[in-house]
Amino acid sequence: MSTRWYPIYQRGNPQLRIFLPNFWMKLIRPTEEQPKNVATFSVSMQMTKYDVQNYLEKIYKLPVVDVRTRIELGKTKRDQVHGYVTKEDDVKIAYVTLPRTEEFTFPDMFADRQEKKESDEKSLDDSKEGFKRFLDRNKKRAGTPGWFSI
Missing domain, CATH: 3.30.70.330 (RRM (RNA recognition motif) domain)
Structure with missing residues (x-):
């Protein structure tokens, strides 16, 4: 089952041989x-x-x-x-x-994707709301950088 060659004889004991198949x-x-x-x-x-x-x-x-x-x-x-x-x-x-009695379904590796999507949408909405508050706070000071506030 393997096409790997075992190492040639080396002096000393024990002779360690490990079976490593090439198949995947x-x-x-x-x-x-x-x-x-x-x-x-x-x-x-x-x-x-x-x-x-x-x-x-x-x-x-x-x-x-x-x-x-x-x-x-x-x-x-x-x-x-x-x-x-x-x-x-x-x-x-x-x-x-497989036999007719067996049923194989591909595993869903990303089952929590919907939950993550909802949390991403929530954080995006929060950041949009924060940016709107920032614009409202600084709309009277046009041309002034946002980091420059009193």
Whole structure:
């Protein structure tokens, strides 16, 4: 499962060997509407569908019914000044199907966004009101800087 090489033999005891797999998986938000029992992952290019299935079953104890993978091509872009073409890396996408009884919903990482928005609006209103009071206080002294007050 790993393509890393173990270090060569070194004198002394103990010989420490640590298993560090090259594989990684990242949960991504699907671009199209999908059934409730399908999760979408961005995985390393070396992973096969069997590696994805074993990874989820052995580490996270998820019952996996099916895994479909596809390779999404990276975007190409032409440099306007020099004219050369650059291309982003390709990405492998894995669609993992769970049993019908399981339901996957993408986690809401920003649940408190609405509360923060309300507090931001309140602070914005307070600052607007304070600026209006400042203008009312200094409207008789046109041309005088605001920091110059008696």
